[in-house]
Amino acid sequence: MYPTTRRMLGGITAATVAALTLVACNADDKDKKETPKAADTPAASAPVAPVPSGGPAASGPARTQTPKSAKPPAGGGTAEPGEDCGPPPTPKPGHKIVYPVKQPTKGSLYYKNTKFVCDPNDGHYEAVGAEQAPLLFAPKATGTLAGPPPRKAEYIGQVWDHIDKCLTHQDDGANTCSSFGAYDLILNAANEITDIKEIWHS
Structure with a gap:
């Protein structure tokens, strides 16, 4: 009777380990499906370059051309x-x-x-x-x-x-x-x- 009990416990333990492994794998697959890849996001594919210090933003208001006035008659x-x-x-x-x-x-x-x-x-x-x-x-x-x-x-x-x-x-x-x-x-x-x-x- 003792060998039979050992075989039953060994079978239960193996089944339990297999079930836990399956749950863990399913959880990993679910996380992978719900989390988008970094390469798919616009922010990752097109990084924003910093504005140079000498660009228009740092040079003050844009200059406008003064229209030529008509010559007096x-x-x-x-x-x-x-x-x-x-x-x-x-x-x-x-x-x-x-x-x-x-x-x-x-x-x-x-x-x-x-x-x-x-x-x-x-x-x-x-x-x-x-x-x-x-x-x-x-x-x-x-x-x-x-x-x-x-x-x-x-x-x-x-x-x-x-x-x-x-x-x-x-x-x-x-x-x-x-x-x-x-x-x-x-x-x-x-x-x-x-x-x-x-x-x-x-």
Whole structure:
């Protein structure tokens, strides 16, 4: 009977050890399934590099470019941003830029002074202020019409007629009226007009 009891206890002990081993293995498998691999996590696959000390974060606020300002219009006129006519032209000695206000009569030119105004087509002259005392034409005065192309007037009265037609919006054939109607005068020592030239502007 003693050998039988020993065999029974030996069988129970072996079965108990086998059962405990199986439980432990199942527990290990469960832990492995529930715990994700370190390689599967974003933090492990893409480590964050430290910001260098000389980078934007350490250099203060980002600098912004100052926009280029439009150049102020020449001659005191108005202009769109970005237009650039450069400085207003300076009349040559003995020249005067004027704006006729009516047809010349009896050898006199009735006019207003002008100012230079910047525009996309290199600028133009506009009438300013009140009508001035008329200027007289010198004997044998000459004239040039703007055209284009510019052409010498056959006689000074042709320029006078052209001024009248342009001021009253009449057609003057091949002698197209300049859009702003300014004229460049050459004056002699007696302040008389020796030459009058229409300034072309489309």
